[in-house]
Amino acid sequence: MANDPKAYLVVSVLLFAIGMAGFLIRKNLLIVFLSVELMLNAGALAILVFARLYGDTDGHVFFFLILALAAAESAVGLSMVIALYRLRHKLDTDDLVELRG
Amino acid sequence: MHQVFFWIFASVAVGAGLLAITRKAALHCALSLVVSFVALAGLYFQLKAPFPGILQVMLYAGAIMVLVIFVIMFLNAPEEDPSEKISKPGVIASVFLLIPFAALLIGVILHSNLPVPAAVAPDFGTVASIGTRLFGTWTWVFEVLSLLLLAALVAAVLLAKKRLD
């Protein structure tokens, strides 16, 4: 690894923060959903960096698990989005305010 | 050379990531994210993790994101949707919360004593090594993971099937 591993980690933190920002600035459910993927990938990148540092394959296995998790979450999340769309024909998080107080 | 590729991949990943949450149309966002993920795959290759890199391109950018894009194209109404707008208070909150947050984490990382990168075995990051590990020592986690995927499958059926009852 020619670069300082810390540089990779900084990239990972930046992606993580961008993912979080997506939650704060967007109302579209699907884009919020994309932000989750961004956050997960940030974590995955950090793990791969550390796996490289320690020469440890466990990190790679965990990456595989994150991938599977992302797939599972997208399946559930998208079907919920569809269920909502059937009811409301809207994909706006600001519309999810029936429960509050 | 390595250095140059790192900067290219890193800036593309971050830049496309930023676009992914700021573009107006959901479809554009998703496509930006795919770009970001491909750039990330490049970083993974640099980290001597070829198999995760391939998975990233094939499964993440390829399969999962395609699913998302499908849904976006199915559901998104063609006309301008107010939900596409960016929330101003959200931007302000992001600036005030996330810049310190990121700075804090970056500070922690920069001040940490990371180990010197270990010399790695030649099969590090290959399908064989990961597969052996996953189906060798990590069988239990793999079993639980299969429950997770089954649960996701059943959940998708429960939620999205049109005529269930």
Next chain:
Amino acid sequence: MDLIYPYLALVVAASVILVAKFRTGPKGFAEAGPIAAVGAALAFGLCILQWGKAATPTTGFHGFLLIDRLGVLASALACLAGAVTAVLLPHHLQRAGKDRAEVYVLLLLVIAGMMAMVQTDHLVGAFVGLETLSVGLYALSAALRERRASVEAGLKYFLTGAFASGILVFGLALVYGAAGSFSLPVIEAKLVESSGLALAGILLLLVGFGFKLSAVPFHMWAPDVYEGAPTPITGFMSTAVKVVAATALLRVLDATPAFSGQIVEAVGWLAVLTVTVGNLSALAQHSVKRMLAYSSIGHAGYLFLAFAAFLATPDTAGFSAPLAAVMHYLIAYTITNLGAFAVLSALETADGRGLTFADLGGLKSRSPVLAFTLLIMMLSLASVPLTAGFLAKWNVFAVLVERARSSEGPFFWVLLVALILNSVIGLAYYLRVISAMYMRPAPEPLPATSPVSKVVMAVCILLVIAVIWLGAGPNVLGMGADGLFSIARAAAG
């Protein structure tokens, strides 16, 4: 192989339902509920059978599966909660006009995920278990997908939960970076001195688990989701999830003693915030279900108070009193809250409108058994003496007093005062339920409830007996007021 019998019971039951559902097709499959209940009850029994052997922890699957008493106890509670939920669900779904066998499959898988989460000392093992239960619960919250509230609850839970998962993954990454392994024993051996990277990682893990435990300020989702989800599922979420999340968090905290001193105050303040916000908000609610949602946040706060004591207690050989207090509290709280939600779910009307306090009016004559059950459960939640809840809170109190006296500074006295004041506040809103049932006239017109099945009644009565016996009963067959403590103590050993 015998280590995974409880899992087998759950998975086999789930498979049976799935296959049978395929065969019956759109006609529906009415036996799904009973099968799921039997499966969960069987898993509960198998966990109990493991108790004796688990005195000496055994591992399987290359060390990924760990059978110790802490994990067995938490698993048993999760199975118990699941079995009760499976009994309550058919009534609830039928009233909504739905017959959804998939719900039971998910429930069983969620329980299996919960067990996997606590029966391991590997962070990734716990994480995958956590995600299994999360994914299942997102869908269960939205199970009544024709109801806007249910779908909204599911989506809110999903989005905030995915956010918390992201934080958890990043925290795992940082801890991995500091220790070079995901295995808790290795982490404990490696992280002998504090490092910023590991500390940040542990804090992010705390946020992730705090989310599942609905600790303030990571609790915002909880009232909405609890209100919108089908009531039996809410009962399940507010009990089983807390049990396993608390147990897993305890394992993490236990493996990082080098950081205890640094995070104890933060955890303590989280606890104070959680009890106060939970209890005060509960005061202001109109809906009983939402009130119970806030009450469960308050109870998470009591758990966090015990966590603070746990962190401040020097690591010694033998059992840890705060850990025992947490487990004791979880047992009592699980049984009590399940009882409360059982009554709530039995009383709900077909339109899914939330129950208000007025709807409870005159319940004592409309349904004496349900009223009495709710009375006992409210007393136990308010930790009135002679109930299980009293002993549990007494235990938390005792460990805090112990800490307050042996530590420098007033910090634990502050926690103690928070505990006492909030217990007094708590009484006010639990009493409100009792007064509605026993003092107020029935609402006009009477809400249209459907008749409650005998099985649900029997479950209510059993839970009442359990609450009283665990709070005041003699130690028979290892259970009872004293037995409960020895169980918690053994689990903490």
Next chain:
Amino acid sequence: MGTALSLIPLALLAGAALNGFFSLWSARGRSVSRTLVHVVACAAPLFAFAMAIQVWRGLGEAGGRITTQWFEWIAVGDLRIGLDLTADALTCVMLLVITGIGSLIHIYSTAYMHEEEGFARYFSALNLFTFFMTILVLGKNLAVLFVGWEGVGLCSYLLIGYWWKDSEKATAGMKAFVVNRVGDFGFLIALFLLWRTAGTLDFAGIQAYATSEAGRATLLGPSGILGASVATLIGLLLFWGATGKSAQIPLYVWLPDAMAGPTPVSALIHAATMVTAGVYMVARLNFLYALSPVAQGTIMVVAGVTSLFAGVMALAQTDIKKVLAYSTISQIGYMMLGVGTGYVAAGMFHVVTHAFFKAALFLGSGSVIHACHHEQDMRHMGGLRKKMPWTCAAMTLSAAAMAGVPPLSGFFSKDEILWRAFSHGTMAGKIGWLCGFLGALLTAFYMFRLIFMTFGGSYRGHAHPHEVPKPMWMTQGALALGAAIVGFLGVPHILGGHDIFGHYLAPIIPDFAQPHAAHGEHAIAVEWSLMAWSVVMGLAGISAAWWAYVKKPELPGRVTAKIPKLHALVRDKFRVDEAYTATVVRPTESLARQVVLRGVDQGLIEGIVNGLGSVARLLGRVLSFGQTGLLRGYVGIMILGALLLLLSVLG
């Protein structure tokens, strides 16, 4: 003997359970025989009374203490608390009062509640209450006492709210419960302090600790709070709890409202037994109070002021039960004053005599209310002497006993208290005595005001009063007879008596000594003159009442007209409720109370609901800050929390 001890509470519990079952039965629409319910309800306390007598008689040969262990109840670390019962002389006194007078009140209730619906539920709660009361006095340790303490509170709450259709009554129950919780708060802290200090909650253990050298040193040592010693701190916190249960200043406010319950309930709970729980507790822990003159002094002053203050408020009430309610507060003040002096036999004696005459008065007032068709205002009574001769006789006798007319019981018990307070040798003792002494005048006045307004003159109401059924007048007669003669148990030495009661309790009082020994012969002279003075005050009060309400009935009206403001102030109970609203209720209690109230009904406690409603709404707003349903807000708060967490720990 241990069996008899266990049977006392168990019999009552069985009665409660049986009647509870009947109640459920009848709620299902099935008919339940009234006679059966009555037999069960009365048999339980009567049987308990028989067992109590047996325990009392067996006490001597058992060495003054009978103990029985049920099972280990709490085992938390080094703290092991058994559900154990014990009886000594003090317990026996309480037991006999609770079960004896309790039995009579149960019998009275069978007639009084004759027309009511849900009588099985009523008797179930009444039995349960008696059960908890016996647990309270039988507890071998403070934890068991606390179980009884909470239990009686709960039953009181159920019984006050017995007529739950009447929202005001339901609220009164709630008020009693909430005010008591405020007291319990202090009690619980004291409990934990005591446990941490002495390492045990057993009375015997605490006593052994308090008398050991090391324990004494710790208890007398500084507690670190406002310079008080540990014993003072614990003592004051316990007394805080006692003010709640025993209706002393400042937590007395619930008792007058609690009179909303059925009258026999008032007689049993709010006169004879539960309200004396605080007195019993202080007496039980007298060895602890002996170590803290500050706590003792506080008790004497608070108790003395309470007795005077409540007496003044009783003066201006027109509701017959309210008069009795305030008089109860005042009399408990005397009891507290008695136990506060350290010579607990004085206070306990008043507990006994008061149980008789106050129960008789309450039952009598119940009979009057019953006869006048639920009229409680004395201005619409009068002339009942001829219509209800038995009730009149019983009430007059009891009132005389309470007013301290010799040789009725109240004379001996009150006199003993005042004398002990006077000769306590402290400023607090003197203040307590002065208040109590002035209170004696008031007692006599307001009691006979009640008697004259109710039974004297001619009838001013519209009902057709008649004598009450036999079980009712006979029980109140029995109690009045008791009120007349029970005083002879405590005839002091200077009157040629032997103070049987005092000697009976001697084993539980560490320094049982007559002040004569300390003060010499002139103390006897003091005792004589105090006694005479009290008698004069009592008679003066009675005469004043006679003069004002019989001789010149127009006088009170003239006085009222002359000093309207003062009278209004007194009638409005010194506006204490209002003051509470402004000071205590709002900041502390309001949260709890308001929601309780809102849950029960709107607009129940006069004038405060609106104010408190907005407080709770405001609070709800503040706390649901951000609970807007908006996902972005939720995530934002999570991020903020995570950021603060990281900053606080890493920073």
